Amino acid sequence: MWSALPVVHRLRRLARRPARALEELADQSWEIAPAHVAPVPPALSLPDQWERAIAFSEFSSREGDLRKLRGGIDGRHTPTRAFRLREVFLIDGILYKDGASRHLHPRSRWLPQVRVEEEIDRGALYCTIGGNRYFGQWLMDDCPTYPLAVAEGVPVTTAQPVNAHTPGYEAWLGMKPARTAAARFRELIIFDDVGQNPHKHGRFRGLGEKLRGQVAPRPHPGVFIIRGTTGARRVLRNEMEVAERLRDRRGFTIVDPSKQDVPAIVQACAGARLTVGVEGSGLIHGILMLEAGGGLLVLQPPHRFSAIYKDLTDRDRQQFGFVVGHPRDDDFWIDPEEVERTLDLFAS
Numbered sequence: 365m366w367s368a369l370p371v372v373h374r375l376r377r378l379a380r381r382p383a384r385a386l387e388e389l390a391d392q393s394w395e396i397a398p399a400h401v402a403p404v405p406p407a408l409s410l411p412d413q414w415e416r417a418i419a420f421s422e423f424s425s426r427e428g429d430l431r432k433l434r435g436g437i438d439g440r441h442t443p444t445r446a447f448r449l450r451e452v453f454l455i456d457g458i459l460y461k462d463g464a465s466r467h468l469h470p471r472s473r474w475l476p477q478v479r480v481e482e483e484i485d486r487g488a489l490y491c492t493i494g495g496n497r498y499f500g501q502w503l504m505d506d507c508p509t510y511p512l513a514v515a516e517g518v519p520v521t522t523a524q525p526v527n528a529h530t531p532g533y534e535a536w537l538g539m540k541p542a543r544t545a546a547a548r549f550r551e552l553i554i555f556d557d558v559g560q561n562p563h564k565h566g567r568f569r570g571l572g573e574k575l576r577g578q579v580a581p582r583p584h585p586g587v588f589i590i591r592g593t594t595g596a597r598r599v600l601r602n603e604m605e606v607a608e609r610l611r612d613r614r615g616f617t618i619v620d621p622s623k624q625d626v627p628a629i630v631q632a633c634a635g636a637r638l639t640v641g642v643e644g645s646g647l648i649h650g651i652l653m654l655e656a657g658g659g660l661l662v663l664q665p666p667h668r669f670s671a672i673y674k675d676l677t678d679r680d681r682q683q684f685g686f687v688v689g690h691p692r693d694d695d696f697w698i699d700p701e702e703v704e705r706t707l708d709l710f711a712s
Contacts, residue, residue, distance in 0.1 A: 365479070365480040365481075365483070365548065383463065383464055383465040384462075384463050384464040385464060385466075386447070386449060386452075386459060386461060386464045386465070386466050386554060387447050387554070387556070388464060389449060389461050389462060389463075389464050390447035390448055390449050390554075391448060391449070391450060392447070392448040393445060393446065393447045393448070394445065394446055395443050395444070395445050396443075396444040396445060396446055396512065396555075396563065397443055397444040397559075397561050397562070397563030397564070398443050398561070399440070399441060399442055399443045399559065399561065400440075400441045400559070400560075400561040400562055401438050401439070401440050401441070402438070402439050402441070402678070402679070403435075403436075403437075403438060403439070404431075404432060404435045404436070404437050404438065404439045404678055405435045405678060405683075406433065406434055406435035406436065407432070407433040407434075407435065407671070407674060407684050407685060407686060408659075408661075408683060408684065408685035408686075408706060408709040408710060409433070409685055409686050409687070409706060409709075410687070410702055410705055410706055410709075413686065413687060413688045414430070414433065414688070416666050416688040416689070416690070417429075417664070417666055417669040417688055418666045418667050418669075418691070419666075419667045419668060419669070420668070420669050420670065421643075421668050421669065421670035421672070423670055423672045424669060424670045424671060424672060429669065429670070429671040432671045432674050432675075432678075433671060433674070433686075439560075439675075439678060441559040441560045441561045441679075442556070442558055442559030442561070443556075443559060443561065444512075444555065444556065444557050444559060444561060444563055444564060445555065445556040446512070446516065446553055446554070446555050446556075447553065447554050447555075447556070448551060448552075448553055449461055449549075449551070449552050449553075449554065450550065450551055450552075451548075451549070451550065452548075452549045452552040453480065453546075453547070453548050453549070454468075454489075454520070454522070454544060454545075454546065454547050454549070455477055455479075455480065455545075455546045455547075456471050456472055456473075456477045456545065456546065457469035457470065457471055457472070457496075457522055457524070457545075458471065459489070459552075459554075466554075467493055468491060468492070468493050468496055468522050469493060469496040469497070469522055469524050477546065479546055480546050480547065480548050481544070481545065481546040481547065482544060482546070482547045482548075483547065483548045483549075483550070484517075484518055484520070484542070484544075484547055484548070484549050484550070485517075485549075485550050485551065486516070486517035486518065486549070486550065486551040486552075486553075487517050487518045487519075487520040487542070487547070487549045487551070487552050487553070488512070488513035488514070488515075488516040488517040488518065488519055488520060488552070488553040488554075488555075489513065489520050489521070489552060489553070489554050489555070490506055490509040490510045490512065490513035490519055490520070490521060490541070490555065491506050491520075491521040491522055492505055492506055492509075496522060496524050498645050499527040499529065499530070499645040499648070500644065500645030500646070500647065500648040501645075502527070502530070503533065503571075503648045503649075503652060504568070504648055504651070504652075504676060505557070505558075506521070507533070507537065507539070507571055508557070508564055508567040508568045508571065509555055509557045509567075510537075510539055510541070511567055511570075512555055512557065512567075513553070513555070516553040517551070517552075517553055518542050519539075519540070519541045519542065520541065520542050520544060520547075520549075520552075521541045521542070521543055521544075522543065522544070522545065523543045523544055523545040529621065529625075529626055529629070529649075532625055532626030532627070533626055535626075536574070536575055536578055536626060536627075536630070537571060537574055537575070538574075560675050560676070560678070560679040564679070565679050565680060568652075568676070568679075568680070569680065571652060572652050572653055572654075572655075575630045575634070575652065575653065576630075576634045576653065578627075578630070579627070579630050579631045579634050580631075581634035581635035582634075582635045583635045583637070584615065584617060584635055584636055584637070585614050585615040585616055585636070585637055585638065586610070586614070586615075586616045586617070586636045586637055586638030586639060586640060587616060587617045587618075587619050587632055587633050587636045587638075587639055587640070587650050588606070588607040588610050588611070588616050588617070588618050588619065588640045588641055589619050589621065589639065589640070589641030589642075589646045589647055589649060589650050590603065590604075590607060590618065590619065590620040590621070590622070590641070590646070591603065591641060591642040591644055591646050592620070592622060594621075594622055594646070595644055595645060595646075596644075597694065597695075598642055598643070598644055598665050598668060599694075599695040599696070600642050600663060600665075600689065600695070600696060600697070600698060601692050601695050601696065601697045602697055602698065602700070603642065605700060606663070606698055606700050606703055609700050609703075609704075610640065610703070610704075610707075613704070614704075614707065616638075616640070617632050617636070619632045619633065619649065619650070621646050621649055629649050630653065633649055633650045633652075633653035634653050635653075636650060636653060636654070636658070637657075637658050637659065638658060638659045638660070638661060638707070638710060639651055639653075639654060639658070639659075639660050639661070640660075640661040640663070640703070640707075641662070641663060642662075642663045642665070643662045643663065643664050643665065643668070643669075643670050643673075647660070647662065647673060651673060651676060651677075654677075654680070654682055656680065656681045656682065657681065657682065658682045658683075659677075659682055659683035659684070659685065659710045660673060660677050660682060660683070660684050660685070661685045661686065661687070661703070661706060661707060661710070662684070662685070662686045662687075663686075663687055663689065663698050663703070664686050664687065664688045664689065665689060665696045666688055666689055666690065666691055666696055667691065667696070669688065671684075671686070683710055685706050685707075685709060685710060686706075687699075687702050687703055687706050
C-alpha cells in the first residue's frame with residue numbers, strides 16, 4: 365500500500381503553500397475538560413538573580429518568564445479537546461490528511477516516503493513533537509495524554525528511538541503503545557492537551573501515584589538530580605560540589621539517571637520534599653514524584669534560562685525557586701551558599 369500525500373505536501377511546501385491544521389478537517393470534536401483560570405504565585409529567589417539571565421530556551425522568553433516568576437496574575441489554561449478525523453496517514457513522522465499535515469519528528473530522509481506498512485481501524489495519537497524530542501516533555505506531556513488515547517482507540521506513537529528510561533517507565537505505568545512509522549488510519553483521534561487544567565493535573569498526579577505504589581516511599585528532605593554532560597550541553601562546573609554539600613548538610617539523596625534505572629530512581633525520589641538540579645529533562649524524574657506542598661529548585665544556566673516547569677508546580681500546588689549561575693566559558697558555575705539560602709526560602 366502507498367500514499368501520494370507525502371509527495372503532494374512536499375510540492376505544496378516548495379510552492380510555499382501552507383498546510384492547513386488537522387483540527388480544521390475533523391468531522392467531530394468534543395471537550396474533555398474545560399478551560400481554567402488560576403492565580404500564579406511568585407517564584408522563590410534571592411535578590412538580583414533574574415538580572416543574570418543572558419539568553420532563554422526555545423520554550424521561554426524574557427517577558428513571558430518574568431510574568432511567571434513575578435506572579436500576582438491569573439494564569440489562563442486552555443481546555444482539553446479531542447478531534448476525530450477519517451482517512452489519515454502517518455508516514456515518516458508526519459500526519460497527512462488531504463491538505464492538512466502535522467510534523468511529529470523530522471523526516472528521516474529528504475525524499476518523501478510513500479509506502480504504508482499497516483492499517484489501523486481506530487487509533488488515538490498521544491505523542492507530540494516536543495515529547496519525541498525531549499524526555500522531559502514526553503513524561504510531562506505525552507504520558508498524561510496516554511490514558512485519553514487508551515479510552516478512544518489504539519494508543520499510537522511514532523517509531524522514533526526512545527530514551528533509555530522510556531521502557532522502564534512504560535512498564536511501570538502499564539503503557540503499551542503501538543509504535544508505527546507508516547500507517548493508514550480509517551479513524552484517528554488527536555488531542556489538544558496543552559492547557560494545565562485540573563483534568564491534566566489529575567492525570568499527571570495519577571502517574572506519580574502509580575509509581576509510588578510500586579515502592580516503599582519514605583519521607584526525606586529531597587533529591588539532587590545529576591545532569592552531568594548528558595543532553596544538550598548545559599554543564600554546571602561544580603555540580604558534584606553542590607550535590608554533595610546538600611547531601612552532607614541537608615540530608616539530600618543524590619540521583620544520577622545516567623547510572624540508575626527507573627526502579628532505583630523512583631525509589632530515591634518517592635517521598636522527597638524537594639527536587640533540586642540543573643534545568644533540563646532530568647528534573648522530571650523528581651517532579652513526577654513531588655506531592656502537593658513540595659518544591660522544585662532549578663539551577664539555571666545564565667545562557668539558557670527556562671521557567672517551563674513552573675507551569676507544572678503552579679498547577680500541582682508546589683513551590684518553584686531558582687538560582688542563576690555565572691558563565692564559565694560555555695558552561696556555568698553556581699554559588700553553593702546561594703543554593704542553601706534559597707532552600708531556606710522554601711522552609712519559610
